[in-house]
Amino acid sequence: MKAARLHQYNQSLQIDEVDLPKPIGEEVIVKVGGAGVCHSDIHFMKGDWKDILSVKLPLTIGHETAGYVEEMGESVPCFSKGDAVAVFGGWGCGICQACKSGDEQLCNTPRWPGLSQYNGGYAEYLHVPSYRFLVKADGLDPKNIAPLTDAGLTPYRAVKKVRHLLNPNTYSLLFGVGGLGCYAIQYLKLLSPTNVITVVRSEDKAKLAKEMGSDFVINSKTNDVVSEVKKITFNQGIDVVIDVVSSNETLTTGISCLRKKGTIVLVGLMGTSFNLPVVESVLNEFNVIGSLWGNYNELTEVINLAKMNKLKILVNHYKLSDVGKAIGNLESGKIRGRAVLVP
Ligand SMILES: [Zn+2]
Ligand SMILES: [Zn+2]
Structure with missing residues (x-):
C-alpha cells in the first residue's frame, strides 16, 4: 500500500510502498477514507517535538482518520467488513488511572497514530491496535468526517x-x-x-x-x-x-x-x-x-452531532500524492476548514 512517510525532520514527506500487517486478536485494518491534515503534523514534521515525542523514523503521519473496516483479527466483536468508522486517536493502555477514568488520550504510556511509534492515516490503510478505538459512523462519509476525530473533537x-x-x-x-x-x-x-x-x-x-x-x-x-x-x-x-x-x-x-x-x-x-x-x-x-484532545465518549458525541446534521463541516479534499500541497496551503493559511487527504 501507499503511505506518506517522514524520513527526516524538516524534509518533505515521501510516498512509499509499504507492507500492510495482517491483523491478529483485537486489531483492525481500516481502509482510509480520509485523513485530516493538522497543524500538529507540521510541528511534528519540523522536529519541534522531537525531544518530547521520541520516535524512530520513517513514520507515516496522520492522527485524524476515518474510513471503512477492511480486515479484523479473530477477537473483534461488533464490527463487520465495510462498516464506516471514525478512528479515536488516543490509543491508551486501557489500565492506567487516566484510561480507566475514560480519558485514554491522557494515558501514562500514550500511543498516538502518526505522532508516536505507530503509523498514522496518511496512507491507503491504517493498522489500528484494537477495535476499542473505532467509533461507528454509519450514514456518514469518512472523507468528510475524518477531521471530527481531532479538529472537531x-x-x-x-x-x-x-x-x-x-x-x-x-x-x-x-x-x-x-x-x-x-x-x-x-x-x-x-x-x-x-x-x-x-x-x-x-x-x-x-x-x-x-x-x-x-x-x-x-x-x-x-x-x-x-x-x-x-x-x-x-x-x-x-x-x-x-x-x-x-x-x-x-x-x-x-x-x-x-x-x-x-x-x-x-x-x-x-x-x-x-x-x-x-x-x-x-x-x-x-x-x-x-484541555487535551478528547476522549472516546466525547468522540461518539461529536459523531452523533454530525449524524443529527447539527455541524457545519468544511473540508478541502486532496489526493494522497498532493500531501505536500495540502500542508503548504495549511501553513500559508489558505485552507477554509480542514484539508483532508483522500487516498
Ligand atoms: Zn491534530
Ligand atoms: Zn493508559
Whole structure:
C-alpha cells in the first residue's frame, strides 16, 4: 500500500510502498477514507517535538482518520467488513488511572497514530491496535468526517469543560477560525447560550466566523482586541477564553480581556509559555484550564452531532500524492476548514 512517510525532520514527506500487517486478536485494518491534515503534523514534521515525542523514523503521519473496516483479527466483536468508522486517536493502555477514568488520550504510556511509534492515516490503510478505538459512523462519509476525530473533537472537550460557566449574560472569546476554531464557535452556540466573539486577521476569515455562528468578530489587523472587547461587552470583559491557538501573544491578549472570575482554556500548542500576572490573577480569581484532545465518549458525541446534521463541516479534499500541497496551503493559511487527504 501507499503511505506518506517522514524520513527526516524538516524534509518533505515521501510516498512509499509499504507492507500492510495482517491483523491478529483485537486489531483492525481500516481502509482510509480520509485523513485530516493538522497543524500538529507540521510541528511534528519540523522536529519541534522531537525531544518530547521520541520516535524512530520513517513514520507515516496522520492522527485524524476515518474510513471503512477492511480486515479484523479473530477477537473483534461488533464490527463487520465495510462498516464506516471514525478512528479515536488516543490509543491508551486501557489500565492506567487516566484510561480507566475514560480519558485514554491522557494515558501514562500514550500511543498516538502518526505522532508516536505507530503509523498514522496518511496512507491507503491504517493498522489500528484494537477495535476499542473505532467509533461507528454509519450514514456518514469518512472523507468528510475524518477531521471530527481531532479538529472537531478537541474544541468539543474544551467547551464541555466550561459550559456550566456560560449563560446569555456572558461573553466567550476565541482566536482564529481555522480547523479547530470553526468547531469551537459552533459548540459554544450549541452547548451554551453565550455571546461569542471571534478574533480574526482577515475579512475573509471574518466572514467565515460569522457563517459559523459567531455573534461578533474583531479583525486584529485593523483593531486593538482589548479595547474592542471592552466596547462589545460594555466594559464587562470576557467570561471564558477558549484559546485554540495558545500562542504567547493570544494568551497574553486573552488574559487581558478576562473579567473577574474569568476562565482561560489552553487548547492550542503554538506558544512556549505565558506570563500569568500574579496579583491580578489572585485579585480577580482567574482560572486557567488545560484541555487535551478528547476522549472516546466525547468522540461518539461529536459523531452523533454530525449524524443529527447539527455541524457545519468544511473540508478541502486532496489526493494522497498532493500531501505536500495540502500542508503548504495549511501553513500559508489558505485552507477554509480542514484539508483532508483522500487516498
Ligand atoms: Zn491534530
Ligand atoms: Zn493508559
